Amino acid sequence: MSIKVADYLFTRLRQLGIQTVFGVPGDYNLRLLDFVEPSGLQWVGTCNELNGAYAxxxxxxxxxxxxxxxxxxVGELSAINGIAGAYAEKAPVIHIVGTPERALQDNRTLVHHTLAxxxxxxxxGAMASHVTVARADLRDPSLVPDQIDSVLRQALVHSRPVYLQVPDDVVDALVDTSNLATPITIPQTPAPANQPTVLDRVTERMYAAKRPLILVDGDIRPMGIVKEVDELIRLTNWPTWTNPFGKGLVNESLDNVYGIYHASFGDAAWKDYFTSAxxxxxxxxxxxxxNSLAFTTLPSQDVSILLSPSTVQIGKDTYRDISRDFLRQLISRLDAPQIPKxxxxxxxxxxxxxxLPPSDPITQEHFWNVVNPLVQPNDLVLAETGxxxxGTRHFTLPPNTPYFTAVTWLSIGYMLPATLGATIAHKQLNKTSKPSRGILFVGDGSLQMSVQELSTMIREKLNLVIIVVNNDGYTIERAIHGRKQRYNDIAPWRHAxxxxxxxxxxxHARENYxxxxxxxxxxxxxxxKRITEGDGIRVVExxxxxxxxxxILLSLLNKQIAAEQ
Amino acid sequence: MSIKVADYLFTRLRQLGIQTVFGVPGDYNLRLLDFVEPSGLQWVGTCNELNGAYAxxxxxxxxxxxxxxxxxxVGELSAINGIAGAYAEKAPVIHIVGTPERALQDNRTLVHHTLAxxxxxxxxGAMASHVTVARADLRDPSLVPDQIDSVLRQALVHSRPVYLQVPDDVVDALVDTSNLATPITIPQTPAPANQPTVLDRVTERMYAAKRPLILVDGDIRPMGIVKEVDELIRLTNWPTWTNPFGKGLVNESLDNVYGIYHASFGDAAWKDYFTSAxxxxxxxxxxxxxNSLAFTTLPSQDVSILLSPSTVQIGKDTYRDISRDFLRQLISRLDAPQIPKxxxxxxxxxxxxxxLPPSDPITQEHFWNVVNPLVQPNDLVLAETGxxxxGTRHFTLPPNTPYFTAVTWLSIGYMLPATLGATIAHKQLNKTSKPSRGILFVGDGSLQMSVQELSTMIREKLNLVIIVVNNDGYTIERAIHGRKQRYNDIAPWRHAxxxxxxxxxxxHARENYxxxxxxxxxxxxxxxKRITEGDGIRVVExxxxxxxxxxILLSLLNKQIAAEQ
Structure with missing residues (x-):
């Protein structure tokens, strides 16, 4: 039984739950693109490749x-900053690059899109190796199925980008189908011999705690333990905070969930509990x-038990190769009555x-509290760097409300195209009767980086409220340095x-601005009503x-002002 | 005598004739940006870094x-595709990257904009090494002046991008000023011993020719021999063609200059002369x-004498380390009466x-001839890939009309931001009393990649006519493959x-569309009159x-149509 390379690849993507593929056509991927829609995948072309990577x-x-x-x-290098961000923040993107046919490569022909x-x-490919966890150049059809499977498996395990090069003349080469009968999954490794000891140590510490807390961070998404984390939060009823990367992954409507712990947000009572835990x-x-206010909002190592991918750290002791179901095992083992209250x-x-006085100008101090009720259960909420x-770190999110921001890569321009991709996925996964809706908060400076993807959102008929915070330039940079410098200005646009x-x-355009x-x-x-019940794109400036x-931004700004005196 | 690192660097840039610096502010370059305008350089912030690199x-x-x-x-990786294009097509861009302070680097601190x-x-830096000819990380003030000088010299010699990392805490470190008294120049190497022989061989071949021609290609710009080439063309009066990369570097108003040699453009008489030379x-x-219609529009090696950077090739013989003034020496040596007519x-x-019938729709076949008179002497003409x-390869350019397109890297979206940079340089170098004017031809698909830079053009008050060829998507890709495929469609925009x-x-906006x-x-x-005598940005759709x-695009399209029968 045989299948064309492109069909093999796209079948694998569909098996793994991908319904939509993003990208931009180019001379060396057109034959590959011919196979996308016939395979049952949706093609969403973006205006440029960086935006495609963000999406x-x-x-x-x-x-x-x-x-x-x-x-x-040209295409892959335009995208590479987006791939790097996906690497830093663990978004598993399969980057597929159409390359020149093998004869041209073998002859070292000076074709276009080479460096001449x-x-x-x-x-x-060497450049991509810095920002992907696995790569393959699909040159030999006899190896292609295993190459694809191996690379995709690494994307699943590491939850980071991978890279596949498909020469133009390999797209329709025939390969064996037999692998396809076996789905690609995350390999289950046997638990190490010391795992029961580690579980014992954790439960003992939990039963003995007097002032315990839970701190949820963003790696629970790539670790695939979002559900287990929710169970632990409910089971213990312990005060639970998140780091910015963890927000949107826990149910903030629970009484014991506090949102983001962050000294400057919290008051004395929060700080007192957190630091004396x-x-x-x-x-x-x-x-x-x-993600930690320069490591100032983290519990001390002495009192910490860290659950990372395949690793548990108890105080200074690190245990490796822990099985992926460690948290599930912990929950099963916990005896509820022994959990301290x-x-x-x-x-x-x-x-x-x-x-607030109706005629007063809108300020950052209160805006985020005030706009919070806009967010309804099952909405998707996204907020651009800046x-x-x-601001949205102050939100209390309703149940089942996915939310994310960039936390480490922080490439401005990211969030508008990321919203395109996230909103499409959110709609596809929507199991409620309510139409899914996205809400994006974006500043005027960031918007300029990637604004054209708004046209893709319009073309794809997304249901999306876009709040443009117009504060006349790169306000976050002004806070950090150069508050009066011209380089932090941007050209004024007419967002209407x-x-x-x-x-x-x-x-629609006229009515929904x-x-x-x-x-x-x-x-x-x-x-x-246009906001609460409307559909399509709505823009609020x-x-x-x-x-x-x-x-923290205000303290940085005040530091500058003080230095100017 | 001491000077701050940033002042040293920017002084060197000014000495080398740079008046404007492009870029985008970011957390690790703000202190560096503080020095740009005080040094006398103009700062032109672009909407994103890729566009900045193109500019x-x-x-x-x-x-x-x-x-x-x-x-x-985030910033440097966004720009890297533009740097790669500058490498492929020999545009010497000094890419300066503001990096975290040395203590953070030395401690391997997981700061933002790392891969975590x-x-x-x-x-x-390792990624940049693939697309730059020289790099330096300015960590040690005692080495900084020599590092900067060495890197800049390599940019001049190779006419390709270089890369400088400036840690945030080195920006204002003090360094010795003494190097600054010596301008950075291209080192003059002594001619090799065999150079007179090579000159003899070339002149002999020239005197003996019966059907000679000159073919000008784009490396004469990085070789710095544009003026000498003009002299040779006038001195010999031989039929002269260019490759696409060479167009805009020769005076097409001369009787013996034919424009781009390209079988499908030329008629039988051109082809006959060219192939029997x-x-x-x-x-x-x-x-x-x-740049050569897949090597079909090049003279055969047997009859060719190639003058490349530091190399002369006569037939199969290659002579290396030829001095940079080789062509100047050749011209001095040529005895005009002996040059065959x-x-x-x-x-x-x-x-x-x-x-043409006034009510007929505009077609590619005649458009470029018909629009050619729009171009006036001293205009700058630019045309996006596609x-x-x-089409603009058919133009006959008036004297002193710089022109370029991408020829090998061919990253669409390049030309609009490149026009921003080129137009600013053209204006700065303008020695005529006429205001300098740019004319950009860009397709609707390419425009979507980098459209936001139009706002920078507006802000910088450029004098520019932008002709948007609206053919409803990626027409060049349709010609190559997938002429009816949806992936070659784009979202329709209202360019008005x-x-x-x-x-x-x-x-202005209303009147000039x-x-x-x-x-x-x-x-x-x-x-x-808005086009012929107006100013500011004019958009013609x-x-x-x-x-x-x-x-060639038509033959590719026809091949597809034939295959569909």
Whole structure:
């Protein structure tokens, strides 16, 4: 039994739950693209490859896996920053690159999309090796099925991008089908001999705790333990916080879930509980400066038990090759009556819009509390790097509300295209009767990086509210350095025209642009039927002052102002 | 005498004739950016880093050298495809990357913009090594002046990109100023002992030729011999053609200059002369498939004398380490009376607009001839990859009219931002009393890749006519493969709104959008005062059929149609 290489590859993608492929056509991938839609996959062409990579990243974070197709050289290098971000933040994107036919490569022919310096066809793969966990160049049909399977399996295990090169003349080469009968799964390894000891140590520490807490971080998504984490939170009823990377992965409507722990957000009671805890169960830690306020919002190692991919760390002791179902085993083993009860601090007060003077300008200080009720159960919420990501950390999310921001790669321009991908995945996975809806918060500076993908959102008829925070440039950079410098300015755009320029139906575009400069105007927007019940793309432009920041950004800004005195 | 590292670097850039620096602010380059404008350099922030790299490439092709500043990781990787293109087509871009301070690097701290996988700070430099000819990480102030000088010298010699990493805490470190007294120049090496022999061989072959020709290619720009080539063309009066990469570097108003030699453009008389030539002096060869119709439009090796950087090839014999002034020496040595006279073929007929039915739709076949008179002496002409680059190959350019297209890297989306950079350089170098003007031809598909840079053009008040060829998608890809495939479609945009959306003054935006669907409408546009005498950005939307192609693209399309029968 035989099958063409492209059909083999796309069958594997479908088996793994991918329904949509992103990318851009190019001279060396056109034959490959011929196979996409006949295989049952949806093709979503993006305006450029970087945006395509961002979209694939967003799709992967919601769907668990995604695919991007670009062309040799120009296409793949345009995408590589997006692949790097997917690597840093563990979004498994399968990057498939159409390459010149083998004869051209073997002859070192100076074709277009090479560097015109000797016919070296290996450079782009070498560059990709820094930002992918596995690679294969599909040159020999006899090896292709195993190559594809091996690479895809590594994407699943590491939850990071992989890279496949498909020469133009291999696309329709025949390969054996037999592998296809066996689905690609994450290999289950036997638990190491010491695993019961590790489980014992953890349960003993849990039973003995007086002031325990749970800290959820973003690696629980790639570890595939989101459900188990929810069970642990409910079972223990312990005070639970998240890092920014973990937000959106826990049910914040539970009484014991507090949202993001972050000194400058919390009050004295939070800080007191957190810093005096005698046990912190840390699930899926992703300890980078930006995910932990420069490591200041993490529990101390002495009291921490960290559950990472295949690793458990108890204080200073590290146990490796722990089985993937460790948390499931822990939960089964826990004896509920022995779990200590504790009382967490009170939750933070919330500002409501009716407490704010209607004619006052909108400020960062209260905006995020006030706009929070816009988010309804089953919405998908996304926030771009900058004041939007910082601001939405204050949200309390309803149940079943996926949310993510960038936390470490922080490439601005990422979130609009990531929203394209995430919204498509969210819609495909929607099991409720309610139409799925995305809500994106994005600043005017970031928007300029990747704005054209709005046209793809329009073409794909997404159901999406886009809140553009217009604060006249790169406010987050102004807070960090150069608050008055011209390099943090951007050209002013007329956002009211965005949808119409990018091809939306004229009447829809006109009717679905809203603007708010004051609390009163914002209040009207929040109850406007176009927002609460409308569909298609809605754009809400919210004006704020260009030096209006909060939290860590405000302290950085104040440091600058003090230095100027 | 001491100077801060940033001041040293920017002083060197100014000494080398750079007046403008492109880039995007980011957390690790803000301190560096503080020094840009005080040093006397102009800062032009672009909407994203890839566009910034393209702009720097365009500036370098006109100015001879350019600089781009990005931030560690996210910024530099976004730009890397543009750097690769500059490498392939020899645009010397100095890519300056602001990196985290040395302490963070040395401690392998997991800061943002790293890959969160162990604090490896070397990955991005390793990636850059594939697309740059020299690199330095400015970690030690005692070495910095020599490092900078060495790297910049290599950019000049190779005319390819280089890469400088500036840690955030080195920006204002003090270094010795003494190097600055000596300008950085291209080192003059002594001519090799055999150079006189090589000169003799070339002159003998020239004196003996019966049917000689000159073929000019694009490497004469990086070789710095554009002026000498012009002299040789005038001195010999021999029939002269160019490859696409050489167009714009020769004076096409001379009687003996024919434009691009290309079988499908030329008629029998051109082909007959070209293929029966007994001597072809090839200046600055760049022999890639796309620059030579898959090597079919090149003279045979037997009759060729190739003058490349530091190399002369006569037939099968290659002479290396030839001095940079070889062509100058050759010209001095040539004895005019001994240079054979020859008669070239007639030039090609030109279609004029009055010969076309005014109500007929505009077609690729005649459009380029008809629009050619729009180009005036001292204009800068640019054409994006696709039908625009192919079409403008038919142009006859007036004297002193710089022109370029991509010829090998061919990354679509390149040309609009490259035009931003090129137009700024062209204006800075303008020595005429006429305001400099750019004319860009760009397709609707390419435009979507990098459209936001239009806002930078507006902000920078460029004088520019942008002809948008609207043929409903990726027509060049349709010609190559998949002419009816949905993946070659794009979302339809309302180009009439582009300027207004991107922040142009309302009245200007409204008044300076023109549209043509027929020859009659086009004729009106070509004489419209807004185009011939206006200023600022003008957008002309020209509609053509989506499968309307010419030349090699038409034969590819016809091959597809035949295969479908």
């Amino acid at each position: 694939a990243d967003g799709y992967a974070r919601i769907n668990g896996l995604s695919a991007l197709i670009t062309t040799f050289g 310096d000797g016919g070296d066809y290996g450079r782009f 005698d046990l912190a169960i840390v699930l899926g830690p992703h300890y980078t400066t930006t 504790t009382t967490g601090p009170p939750k933070l007060p919330i500002t409501t819009i009716d407490s 004041t939007s990501a910082h 025209l965005a949808m119409s320029f990018f091809g939306a139906e004229e009447e 809203l603007v708010a400069r004051t609390w009163g105007e914002l209040e009207k927007v929040l109850v406007d 919210v004006y704020m002052e260009k030096e209006d920041v909060q939290g | 720097a490439d365009g500036y370098a092709r006109i100015n001879g050298l350019s600089a781009l500043i990005t931030t560690f990781g 996988d162990g604090g490896d700070y070397g990955r991005f 007994d001597l072809a002096i090839v200046l600055g060869p760049h022999y890639t498939t796309t 020859t008669t070239g073929p007639p030039k090609l007929p030109i279609t004029t607009i009055d010969s 039908t625009s680059a192919h 709104l582009a300027m207004s959306f991107f922040g142009a003054e309302e009245e 023109l549209v043509a669907r027929t020859w009659g409408e086009l004729e009106k546009v070509l004489v419209d 020209v509609y053509m059929e989506k499968e309307d192609v010419q030349g």
